[in-house]
Each structure stands twice: as structure tokens, then as C-alpha cells.
Amino acid sequence: MTVIFSKKCEYGLQAVLYLSAIEPGQIVSSDEIAKKLGIPKEFVSKILQSLTESGIVSSKKGKAGGFSLAKEPGKIRLIDIVAAIDGLGIFNSCVLGFPQCSPDHPCPLHEKWGKLRTEAYEMLTGETLDELRGKTMKKMKSL
Amino acid sequence: MTVIFSKKCEYGLQAVLYLSAIEPGQIVSSDEIAKKLGIPKEFVSKILQSLTESGIVSSKKGKAGGFSLAKEPGKIRLIDIVAAIDGLGIFNSCVLGFPQCSPDHPCPLHEKWGKLRTEAYEMLTGETLDELRGKTMKKMKSL
DNA sequence: ACAAAATCAGATTTTTTTATCTGATTAAAG
DNA sequence: CTTTAATCAGATAAAAAAATCTGATTTTGT
Numbered sequence: 065m066t067v068i069f070s071k072k073c074e075y076g077l078q079a080v081l082y083l084s085a086i087e088p089g090q091i092v093s094s095d096e097i098a099k100k101l102g103i104p105k106e107f108v109s110k111i112l113q114s115l116t117e118s119g120i121v122s123s124k125k126g127k128a129g130g131f132s133l134a135k136e137p138g139k140i141r142l143i144d145i146v147a148a149i150d151g152l153g154i155f156n157s158c159v160l161g162f163p164q165c166s167p168d169h170p171c172p173l174h175e176k177w178g179k180l181r182t183e184a185y186e187m188l189t190g191e192t193l194d195e196l197r198g199k200t201m202k203k204m205k206s207l
Numbered sequence: 208m209t210v211i212f213s214k215k216c217e218y219g220l221q222a223v224l225y226l227s228a229i230e231p232g233q234i235v236s237s238d239e240i241a242k243k244l245g246i247p248k249e250f251v252s253k254i255l256q257s258l259t260e261s262g263i264v265s266s267k268k269g270k271a272g273g274f275s276l277a278k279e280p281g282k283i284r285l286i287d288i289v290a291a292i293d294g295l296g297i298f299n300s301c302v303l304g305f306p307q308c309s310p311d312h313p314c315p316l317h318e319k320w321g322k323l324r325t326e327a328y329e330m331l332t333g334e335t336l337d338e339l340r341g342k343t344m345k346k347m348k349s350l
Numbered sequence: 351a352c353a354a355a356a357t358c359a360g361a362t363t364t365t366t367t368t369a370t371c372t373g374a375t376t377a378a379a380g
Numbered sequence: 381c382t383t384t385a386a387t388c389a390g391a392t393a394a395a396a397a398a399a400t401c402t403g404a405t406t407t408t409g410t
Contacts, residue, residue, distance in 0.1 A: 066216065066293045067300070070209045071368065074304030081303075081315065093386065102306075104369055113388065126377025127385040142316075150209045157210075160224070161217030163245075172224065172342040173285075176330055184323055196315040214398060236356065247399055256358065269407025270355040356407080363400070370393070376386080 073149040075103050076111045080145055083121060084137045084193040091130040111149065118148035137193035146188060155185050216292040218246050219254045223288055226264060227280045227336040234273040254292070261291040280336035289331060298328050 069077070078101050086092055094112060098105035112131050115121045122134040133140065146152070158165030158174075159181075165171040212220070221244050229235055237255060241248035255274050258264045265277040276283065289295070301308030301317075302324075308314040 066211060066213045066297050068209060068211065068297065068302055069304070071304070073209065077303050078305065095386085106370060107368075109387075110369095110389095116387095123387060124377085125375075125387045127383095128378055129376080129386045131387090154209050154211065159211055160220050161212070161214070162221065170342075172339040173334070176334070180323065180327055180330065183326075187319055187323065191316070191319070199313075199315040238356085249401080250399060252357075253359095253399095259357095266357060267407085268357045268405075270353095271408055272356045272406080274357090351410105353410080354408085356405100358405070359403090361400105361402080363398100365398070366396080368393100368395070370391105372391080373389090375388070378383105378385085380381105380383080 068154070069146065070150050072107075072111055073146055075101070075108060076115060076149045077142065077145055078103070079108055079112060079131075080115065080121065080133070080140070080193065081196065083131060083133050084140075084197050086132070089132075091124055091128075091132050093130040097131070115145070115148060118144075120144060120148060133193070137197055140193045141189055142191045142193075142196075143185070143188040155181055211297070212289065213293050215250075215254055216289060218244070218251060219258060219292045220285065220288055221246070222251055222255060222274075223258065223264065223276070223283070223336065224339065226274060226276050227283075227340050229275070232275075234267055234271070234275050236273040240274070258288070258291060261287075263287060263291060276336070280340055281338075283336045284332055285334045285336075285339075286328070286331040298324055 067074075079097050082097055082101065083092065094109040095105055097112075098108045101108070112121055112123065116123045116131075116134075119134055120140060121131050123129070123131050143152075158171050159177045160171050160173055162171045165174060167174075210217075222240050225240055225244065226235065237252040238248055240255075241251045244251070255264055255266065259266045259274075259277075262277055263283060264274050266272070266274050286295075301314050302320045303314050303316055305314045308317060310317075
């Protein structure tokens with residue numbers, strides 16, 4: 065079995081989506097996020113720590129502390145989160161795993177896959193948390 | 208980091224592509240394949256064994272034995288190889304990892320991602336080894 | 351018949367990913 | 381000032397994926 069994003073990245077995306085759904089100025093604990101999303105608390109915590117370093121979320125220590133977005137949802141693109149956690153390797157490496165694959169030395173799937181990859185990249189670049197927020201809130205409720 | 212296909216699957220695709228490039232009726236050893244593709248011999252061997260069970264390649268034991276395609280290249284689709292090794296989970300599961308994601312309970316990316324996923328699936332379903340063979344030979348030479 | 355070269359089968363090792371644990375630090379609240 | 385509840389940091393454990401090893405079996409060729 066394979067997957068597009070690592071668990072870390074999936075959880076990161078879920079958590080940030082969750083953060084985008086709360087009221088601006090509010091703060092939520094990793095414990096709440098973990099419970100609502102049904103994922104390991106310490107793991108969420110770790111991931112959000114790394115996203116803090118990346119400047120995507122901000123954290124407040126101590127009692128009543130927690131996490132929130134570091135900037136306006138309209139300025140955070142999905143690709144930023146993916147880049148911070150999984151990196152952009154998936155958009156640069158050969159889908160068949162040929163290390164030599166390149167534009168002037170293409171693997172048999174290079175053209176066709178490249179097209180899809182570009183579409184995926186553009187989608188993740190185009191989508192900001194702001195655009196997903198409405199959908200997110202509606203759905204989070206039922207988690 | 209993440210990846211579309213597992214290493215197993217990448218190697219499997221590479222190996223089968225290699226098999227599609229040899230003369231019909233010919234046989235190549237896992238050793239040759241491993242050397243040409245620069246991947247672990249025993250691993251290739253294992254993968255080709257499983258593809259033998261799946262009916263995609265056929266094997267001949269003993270001295271001068273080796274592997275070859277089990278059917279005409281025009282009848283083997285890339286999706287068959289992926290399905291045999293990695294399974295089709297990647298085409299059925301939520302890209303954000305929400306376990307509840309479904310058509311009537313979609314995650315925020317459901318629509319847009321679904322479109323891409325369908326395109327990818329159709330590409331892998333449409334491409335047969337026969338169609339890739341020309342490109343493959345040209346490229347294999349330089350490995 | 352025998353030796354060589356290959357697949358086959360299954361166990362084992364190594365590496366990476368995922369998850370958990372422990373303790374330190376920080377800050378709010380009584 | 382003390383307690384409490386949170387992040388933070390780093391070590392550790394568990395699970396999964398990738399790679400390797402060992403030996404058995406099969407078949408060709410001498």
C-alpha cells in the first residue's frame with residue numbers, strides 16, 4: 065500500500081484545517097485537537113511544534129496555552145504545509161523511481177505524469193485555508 | 208517525504224518495463240535486471256516472484272532460467288502491476304486521511320482531489336506496456 | 351551422473367516511519 | 381508563592397517497509 069502524504073503530513077493538514085475553523089484569536093490545545101481528530105496527542109503536538117518553526121502556526125505556552133494559526137487563513141496555502149512536513153520531493157522525483165529521469169532524459173511516463181503532477185501542485189498552491197474554511201467547519205462538526 | 212508508489216512497486220514497474228523491452232520469447236535473469244536497473248537483486252527476485260503469482264510475468268527455473276512477460280505487452284496495463292503490488296487503496300482513500308471521508312461526507316478537498324485521482328487512474332488503466340515499449344527501449348539503453 | 355546457474359521460500363537484519371514516554375519549562379490563576 | 385495545565389525537547393518503543401542472507405529446488409549443459 066502507498067499513500068500520497070505521510071501520516072505526519074495528513075495529521076498536520078487535518079490539524080491546521082481544524083485551526084482554521086476556530087474563531088480568530090482563539091487558541092486550542094493539542095489535547096483538544098487530538099481528541100476531535102482521533103489521532104495521538106503527542107504526535108499532533110510534535111507536528112504542530114514543527115509547523116510553529118515553519119511559521120505556519122503559533123503556540124502559546126503555559127496554562128491556557130495552545131495553538132493557533134500564525135497568519136491569516138487566506139495567506140496559508142496547502143502546499144506550504146506539505147512543503148514544511150513532507151517536502152516537495154514528490155513533485156520533483158520520477159514516479160517510476162528512475163534516478164536518471166529528467167526532462168531531457170524522460171522515463172516512459174514522464175510527459176503524462178508530469179501533467180498530472182503539475183495539476184496537483186497547482187491545486188495545492190491555489191487552495192488556501194480561507195477557501196476551505198467553510199467546508200471544514202461543516203465537516204468538523206460531525207467528526 | 209512521501210511517494211506515490213512504494214519502492215516495491217517502483218521496482219516492479221521498472222522490471223516489467225525492462226521485460227517488455229526484450230525480444231519476445233527471450234528470458235532474462237533477476238541478476239541481469241538488478242544490475243541494469245541498479246536495484247537489489249534479491250528484492251527484484253522477490254517482487255517478480257509475486258508478479259508471477261499474479262500472472263503478469265512467468266518464470267523459468269534452473270540454469271538459463273529467468274523471467275519474461277506472461278502475456279502480450281498490449282494486454283498488461285500499468286494499473287495491473289500497481290494493483291498487484293501496492294493495491295488500489297491510494298485510489299479509494301481520503302487524501303487528507305479523514306477516515307469518514309466519502310461522497311456524501313466529503314473532506315474539503317474531496318471534489319478537486321477526486322478529479323485528479325480519476326485522471327491518474329485512467330492514465331494507468333489506459334497505458335499498456337506495448338504503448339510504452341518504444342520509449343522504454345530507447346531509455347533502458349542508457350541506464 | 352554431476353556441476354553450474356538459476357528460481358524459490360522463508361528467515362533475518364536494517365532502516366524508516368509512527369507512536370509513546372518522561373521530564374523540563376512556561377505561564378495563568380488562586 | 382504555589383498549583384495546575386499547557387508547550388517543548390529529547391529519548392525510547394513499536395510497527396512497517398526495505399534490504400539481505402541462507403539454503404533448497406529445479407533445470408541446463410558437460
